[in-house]
Amino acid sequence: MQKFTTHTGVGVPLRRSNVDTDQIIPAVYLKRVTKTGFEDGLFSAWRGDPDFVLNQDAYRGGSVLVAGPDFGTGSSREHAVWALRDYGFQAVLASRFADIFRGNAGKQGLVAAELSQDDIEQLWKILEEAPGTEVTVDLEQRQVRAGDAVLRFEIDDYTRWRLMEGLDDIGLTLRHEADIDAFEATRPSWMPKTLPARTADSAEAPAS
Amino acid sequence: MAGTLAEKVWADHVVRRGEGNEPDLLYIDLQLLHEVTSPQAFDGLRQEGRALRRVDQTIATEDHNTPTIDIDKPIADITSRTQIDTLRRNAEEFGVRIHSLGDKDQGIVHVVGPQLGLTMPGITVVCGDSHTSTHGAFGALAFGIGTSEVEHVMATQTLSLKPFKTMSITVEGSLKPGVSAKDIILAVIAKIGTGGGAGYVLEYRGQAIEDLSMEGRMTICNMSIEAGARAGMIAPDETTFAYVKGRPHAPQGEDWDEAVAYWRTLRSDDDAVFDAEVVIDADELEPFVTWGTNPGQGLPLSAAVPAPEDFVDETARVAAENALRYMDLVPGTPLKDIAVDTVFMGSCTNGRIEDLRTFVDVIRGRRKHPDVRVLVVPGSARVRIQAEQEGLDREILAFGAEWRQAGCSMCLGMNPDQLQPGERAASTSNRNFEGRQGKGGRTHLVSPAVAAATAVRGTLSSPHDLDAPSRDGAATAAA
Ligand code: SF4
Numbered sequence: 001m002q003k004f005t006t007h008t009g010v011g012v013p014l015r016r017s018n019v020d021t022d023q024i025i026p027a028v029y030l031k032r033v034t035k036t037g038f039e040d041g042l043f044s045a046w047r048g049d050p051d052f053v054l055n056q057d058a059y060r061g062g063s064v065l066v067a068g069p070d071f072g073t074g075s076s077r078e079h080a081v082w083a084l085r086d087y088g089f090q091a092v093l094a095s096r097f098a099d100i101f102r103g104n105a106g107k108q109g110l111v112a113a114e115l116s117q118d119d120i121e122q123l124w125k126i127l128e129e130a131p132g133t134e135v136t137v138d139l140e141q142r143q144v145r146a147g148d149a150v151l152r153f154e155i156d157d158y159t160r161w162r163l164m165e166g167l168d169d170i171g172l173t174l175r176h177e178a179d180i181d182a183f184e185a186t187r188p189s190w191m192p193k194t195l196p197a198r199t200a201d202s203a204e205a206p207a208s
Numbered sequence: 209m210a211g212t213l214a215e216k217v218w219a220d221h222v223v224r225r226g227e228g229n230e231p232d233l234l235y236i237d238l239q240l241l242h243e244v245t246s247p248q249a250f251d252g253l254r255q256e257g258r259a260l261r262r263v264d265q266t267i268a269t270e271d272h273n274t275p276t277i278d279i280d281k282p283i284a285d286i287t288s289r290t291q292i293d294t295l296r297r298n299a300e301e302f303g304v305r306i307h308s309l310g311d312k313d314q315g316i317v318h319v320v321g322p323q324l325g326l327t328m329p330g331i332t333v334v335c336g337d338s339h340t341s342t343h344g345a346f347g348a349l350a351f352g353i354g355t356s357e358v359e360h361v362m363a364t365q366t367l368s369l370k371p372f373k374t375m376s377i378t379v380e381g382s383l384k385p386g387v388s389a390k391d392i393i394l395a396v397i398a399k400i401g402t403g404g405g406a407g408y409v410l411e412y413r414g415q416a417i418e419d420l421s422m423e424g425r426m427t428i429c430n431m432s433i434e435a436g437a438r439a440g441m442i443a444p445d446e447t448t449f450a451y452v453k454g455r456p457h458a459p460q461g462e463d464w465d466e467a468v469a470y471w472r473t474l475r476s477d478d479d480a481v482f483d484a485e486v487v488i489d490a491d492e493l494e495p496f497v498t499w500g501t502n503p504g505q506g507l508p509l510s511a512a513v514p515a516p517e518d519f520v521d522e523t524a525r526v527a528a529e530n531a532l533r534y535m536d537l538v539p540g541t542p543l544k545d546i547a548v549d550t551v552f553m554g555s556c557t558n559g560r561i562e563d564l565r566t567f568v569d570v571i572r573g574r575r576k577h578p579d580v581r582v583l584v585v586p587g588s589a590r591v592r593i594q595a596e597q598e599g600l601d602r603e604i605l606a607f608g609a610e611w612r613q614a615g616c617s618m619c620l621g622m623n624p625d626q627l628q629p630g631e632r633a634a635s636t637s638n639r640n641f642e643g644r645q646g647k648g649g650r651t652h653l654v655s656p657a658v659a660a661a662t663a664v665r666g667t668l669s670s671p672h673d674l675d676a677p678s679r680d681g682a683a684t685a686a687a
Contacts, residue, residue, distance in 0.1 A: 001256075031287050033247035033294040036255060078356065107356065169356070170258070173364045176224050176233060180366055183223040183235050190459035190467040192238050192326040194305050195264040198456040199313050199324070200590060 001109040003166035004139055007090045009063030011135035011146060012053055013127040019067055020074030021101065025083040027075075038083035058131030066123045066135070067094040072101025072112075081108045091137040093144060093153065095120050106159040107168055111137060113153035115144065122149055139164055210477035212374045213443050214409040217349040217474065221332050223366055231368040237331035239361050240317045241268035241304065243295040244622075245336025249359035250298040260302045261365045267326065268299050268306040271316045275624050276585055276612035279309050288623065315588020315614040318342040318556040322426065323590055325455025329444035329471040334361055339556050339638065340439075341432040345425035346452070347444035347474045349409070352433065372438045373483040375408040376476070379416040381491040386671050388566070389424030390558060390636070390655035392416065392488070393431040394496035394506045400486060402504040405437030408484065411476060412442050416490035422451040423562035430557045431638050434503035443475040495670045497543055498640050498653040500531030505640075507543065509658065509670050515539035534642050535650050536630075543668050546652070550633040551582045551663040552645070553609075553656060555619040558636035559587025561594050563656045568600045570660035570671050571607045577666035582609035583625065585617040609663065621646040634662040 029041035046052045053059050065084070071094040072080060081104045084092065091111035105112040115123075126147045127133055136145040137153075139160060144151045155163075162172065173180075211219070224233040246268070253260060260266065273288035283289040292309070299306035307313040313320060318339055321327040333343045333350035336358045343350035357367055379392055397404075410432050417425070425442050432440030442448075449468055452458045459467040476482075494508040505528070507514065516532065516539070519525040532539065537546070553559075553567050564586065576582050584604050586592035592614055595601055601611045618625040619637040627633055627649025636659050640651035652668060661669040665676075 033251075033291055035248040035251035168256075169368065170256070170360050170363045173233065173360065173366055173368060177364075179224045179233070180235070180364060184365075187235075187237075188463075188466065188470070190463035192328055192331060192457055193264045194238075194267040194326060194457070197305050200456055201312065202456065 001166045001168040001171060004090070004109065004111060004163045006136060006138040006140065007063065007111075008134050008136040009090060010059060010061055010132055011064045011066055011123065011127045012059045012062035013124040014053060014065055014067040015124060017068035018070045018073060021072055021077050021080040022074055024072065024080040025077070029083075030077060030079055035082060036086055038079055039086040039088070041079075042083040042087045056131065061088065063088050063090045064135040064137060065089050065092045066120060066127060067092060068120070069094060069096040069117060071097050072105075073098040076100045076104075078104050078108070081105050081110055085110050093120065093123065093137070106162065109163065109166070109168065111139060111155070111163060113137060113144065113155055115151055115153045119144075119149075119151040122151070210479040210481070212376075212476040212480045212482060213347060213411050213441055213474055214349060214372065214374050214439070215480075217330055217332070217347070217441075218371055220330065221349070226368075226370075231370045233366050234369050235332065236334050236361050236365055236367060237265060238321070238326055238333045239266045239358070240321055240333065240335035240337075240340070241266065241295070241358070242271050242317045242335070242337065243291040244272045245355050245358060246298065247291065247294045248355045249336070249362055250302065252356075252359040253302070253362055258363045260304065260362045263303045263305075265365065266304050266362070267321070267324075268295060268304050269314055269317050269320050270295060270307075270309050271314075272616045272620065272622050274309050274615040276615050276617050279613050284624070312589050312593065315586075315590065316556045316559060316616055318426075318430065319559060319587035319591065322346065322422070322451075323455070323588060325452055325458035328452060328458070328467070329448060330474050334358075334367070338433045339430050341437070342426050342430040342556055344429040344432065344439050344441040345422060346448055347441060347471065349439060349441065351439040372409045373407050375405065375410050375437070375484040375486065376482040377410050377412050377486045377488065378414040379412065379488045379490050380414045381489055382416055382419060383490050383493060386657055387493050387495060388655045388657060389420055389427040391493055391496040392490070393428045394498065394503065394653060395493055396486070396488060397431065397435045397504045398496070398506040399488065400435055402434060402502050403436040405432060405435035408437050409439045409441060410435065410437045411482070412440060413476070414490075417442060418445065418447075420447075421562055422447060423560045426560065427557055427563075431503065434638055444471045495655060495658050497634075497658060497668055498651070499535065499537060499543060500528065501534050501640055501642050502527070502531070503638065503640060503653060505531055506653065509543055509668060511543055513537045513539050513541045513543065513546075544673065546668045547632070547666055548580060548634045548652070548662060548668065549631045550618075550627060551580055551659050552585070552618040552633055552635040552637065553583065553659050554585030554587060554617050555635075555637035556587060556616070557638045558656050559585060559591065561591050563636065564591065564595050564600050565598075566656045567660045568603050570657055570674070571609075571664060572603055574607060574664050574674075576608040576663045580663055580666050582607070582663045583612060583618055584609050585612045585625070586614045589614045607663070618645050620644060621649070627651075634659050634668060
């Protein structure tokens with residue numbers, strides 16, 4: 001996971017509340033075998049509409065999504081975060097997130113920043129009046145800056161720390177690699193080993 | 209301090225105790241992989257440029273998507289084929305041992321581990337599959353995990369977890385003839401409910417459990433997840449050691465003695481305290497069968513289809529109403545009058561050699577009911593080979609059933625073996641959810657003996673019913 005301290009990119013106003021994970025990415029995309037390449041599924045039901053915000057030139061290449069309240073509700077699919085990330089979003093700003101979505105976002109390095117709904121409205125206004133305006137998400141200061149506006153956002157301390165350190169769950173565990181090595185060194189020799197491969201044809205196995 | 213079996217195995221795998229509210233870091237001895245839940249985990253490793261930490265504690269097989277006929281031809285369904293091809297490519301790239309379709313050690317992941325002797329007492333086993341609880345039959349701590357966790361284990365050979373609660377399930381006395389491990393677990397789930405085990409590791413103990421073979425113990429632990437439990441466990445004993453000994457990956461020589469000495473310590477202390485306790489009387493158990501759409505909706509075979517009003521609890525009543533509608537059953541109908549279209553004998557619950565022997569013992573010398581399609585699917589290629597050496601395949605074919613290649617088959621609607629909408633099955637698998645065996649299919653969970661008797665008579669039956677006339681009066685006595 002990349003370390004995240006501050007990010008500046010085009011803001012995309014998504015004036016909708018209750019954007020659930022089925023809308024972020026429909027179930028048909030769940031049959032895939034990869035963890036990347038989900039950008040084509042992002043908001044796929046809406047992308048067909050030429051007026052949809054991501055289809056407008058000024059917002060193309062946007063990386064900061066400014067959404068309505070209760071973003072990411074519904075199914076627990078991690079694919080929703082993958083799709084946003086693969087499309088290029090680094091941060092989602094909203095006044096309320098679904099818990100599981102927020103948790104999944106933190107695992108994948110996507111900042112889910114909570115602002116008051118008034119501040120979200122103010123950002124929408126700025127981004128709609130001057131499409132293509134860049135938004136800065138400053139995790140260190142917990143600040144969002146766009147145009148003249150300087151707004152504060154909430155994110156829990158632990159997630160903020162992990163994002164700033166660039167630590168995903170695996171990265172966190174690997175900080176204790178020395179402990180894992182030490183534990184492994186004490187394992188008895190008879191513990192199961194799949195390699196070198198042995199099968200009933202290469203060893204005497206009982207017939208039951 | 210006195211401890212339960214689960215606590216002992218946990219304690220022996222703690223790499224690092226969590227401080228305060230932090231989870232423990234738990235070491236994982238064995239990870240099993242299959243094609244459905246591994247691809248994104250491999251992809252995650254690739255993305256981050258990470259290695260798979262212990263390829264020598266990892267093994268892969270193909271089971272969920274694989275067909276059970278024409279296995280030498282390309283898999284017709286594109287999604288299935290892609291998942292299988294992806295697993296093969298990933299296994300090659302990361303150096304993971306894989307047993308592919310056609311290989312003698314291919315089979316359902318939970319049949320393959322024990323049969324290779326990789327599943328041992330006192331180890332931790334994970335797999336991206338909820339029925340990983342099966343391996344707890346050896347006194348291992350074994351549980352299913354999600355894809356992100358699969359990746360976590362691949363990269364670190366550990367998991368961050370908070371300790372589970374413990375529940376003892378004591379099955380006292382002994383089983384009557386014709387009553388089996390499957391009936392015990394169906395009765396347990398009916399008693400504690402499909403959420404009764406949530407957050408717990410269940411430890412099965414008592415005379416009836418000690419009397420069971422390893423196959424029977426695996427059947428029980430397998431379905432722990434259907435009671436919502438994280439895992440099921442049974443303390444290892446002479447039966448366990450005898451099963452493991454001599455298997456390809458079992459410890460040998462001095463290692464064996466050292467291992468057994470340790471394994472003998474793996475039992476709950478007499479004064480250990482469980483967070484919950486349940487007692488069941490084996491003497492009273494009868495063959496069990498489910499009538500509804502979750503594994504907790506089961507009754508003794510001699511009972512009748514219940515009415516929604518029989519349930520005091522509002523949620524249970526609504527669930528029963530919905531289940532009866534889906535199952536197209538009328539309250540009051542004797543369960544034994546329910547006619548089935550299909551009998552499925554197989555899965556990681558009941559697809560082992562002993563299960564097949566039990567099935568054949570009941571059908572021996574008989575013909576299947578003409579209106580019933582009977583599918584017999586070994587849990588692994590080795591089970592199939594063993595069954596053929598014993599001549600079971602010939603008896604199965606003479607009975608009029610289909611004898612297939614190993615795989616999950618009709619346990620879930622992910623490969624070509626599926627129920628048609630409206631079709632009704634007696635199935636030795638573990639889930640009777642709506643559509644589990646195919647869209648619109650109806651499932652009654654049963655033991656191998658009941659599956660066999662049902663295949664003979666055409667209606668849900670126990671072996672004791674075989675001498676009675678079948679549903680259309682045809683003689684069913686042995687020829
Ligand atoms: S047999 Fe059924 S329950 Fe077992 S692993 Fe296969 S699909 Fe899952």
